[in-house]
Amino acid sequence: MPTDARLKPELCNCLAVRQAARHVTQFYDRFLAPARLRTTQFSVLARLQRLGPMTISALAAQDFAVPQPIVYCADEGVAGTAFFVMAHVEGRVFWEPQMPASDPAERARVYDAMNATLARLHTFDPAAIGLSDYGRGENYVARQIERWSKQYRASETGQIEEMERLIAWLPDHVPPAQAPRVVHGDYRLDNMIVAPDAARVGAAEAWTPAFRRTCNAASTSAKRRLGRGPESGL
Numbered sequence: 011m012p013t014d015a016r017l018k019p020e021l022c023n024c025l026a027v028r029q030a031a032r033h034v035t036q037f038y039d040r041f042l043a044p045a046r047l048r049t050t051q052f053s054v055l056a057r058l059q060r061l062g063p064m065t066i067s068a069l070a071a072q073d074f075a076v077p078q079p080i081v082y083c084a085d086e087g088v089a090g091t092a093f094f095v096m097a098h099v100e101g102r103v104f105w106e107p108q109m110p111a112s113d114p115a116e117r118a119r120v121y122d123a124m125n126a127t128l129a130r131l132h133t134f135d136p137a138a139i140g141l142s143d144y145g146r147g148e149n150y151v152a153r154q155i156e157r158w159s160k161q162y163r164a165s166e167t168g169q170i171e172e173m174e175r176l177i178a179w180l181p182d183h184v185p186p187a188q189a190p191r192v193v194h195g196d197y198r199l200d201n202m203i204v205a206p207d208a209a210r211v212g213a214a215e216a217w218t219p220a221f222r223r224t225c226n227a228a229s230t231s232a233k234r235r236l237g238r239g240p241e242s243g244l
Contacts, residue, residue, distance in 0.1 A: 063094040101203040119209030
């Protein structure tokens with residue numbers, strides 16, 4: 011992806027881009043992130059901000075279903091945060107996993123296409139497609155358990171017995187290691203752009219890179235159990 015050196019001045023000075031980025035950053039800082047979590051959360055966001063355009067560029071070179079990258083701007087003086095611009099992808103977004111407006115045949119075709127896209131993603135070795143800086147692939151699940159347990163402790167307001175049992179159980183039941191592969195950390199139907207006239211994934215969006223394929227498949231399947239509402243995006 012081209013860097014900010016090729017960013018056109020009219021895009022840099024776009025008032026809407028500048029204001030939107032600053033409002034999101036200010037809202038997160040003031041209302042969404044408890045003080046004890048801000049340092050950790052912003053370090054994670056900074057990593058995702060760096061890896062997002064890197065991942066999309068690498069996958070676009072493999073003719074994978076991602077929007078074509080246009081430019082990446084690392085200069086925080088432009089919009090208050092680094093950002094990147096991707097090409098528009100024409101298509102449909104299904105916000106509800108049940109696809110209530112579709113018939114069973116179309117639902118099956120869309121989910122088959124979504125699963126086939128995920129399976130192809132899992133064939134990519136990060137180092138082989140230029141993502142050797144993707145991050146640490148070893149002990150991925152154990153590190154996730156440790157991170158989320160710490161974040162839960164930092165934000166809990168009272169003891170929940172079920173959570174206590176889960177936090178104690180998980181470290182003793184970490185699955186065997188797998189070879190690292192490129193994984194979409196938030197792979198769900200409403201993060202897909204489906205072609206306007208066919209059951210084909212035109213682009214996968216909202217990239218939060220991860221490593222373990224089985225975790226990717228499990229989190230995707232969980233959306234069916236979570237159902238509708240805000241919790242379906244967790």
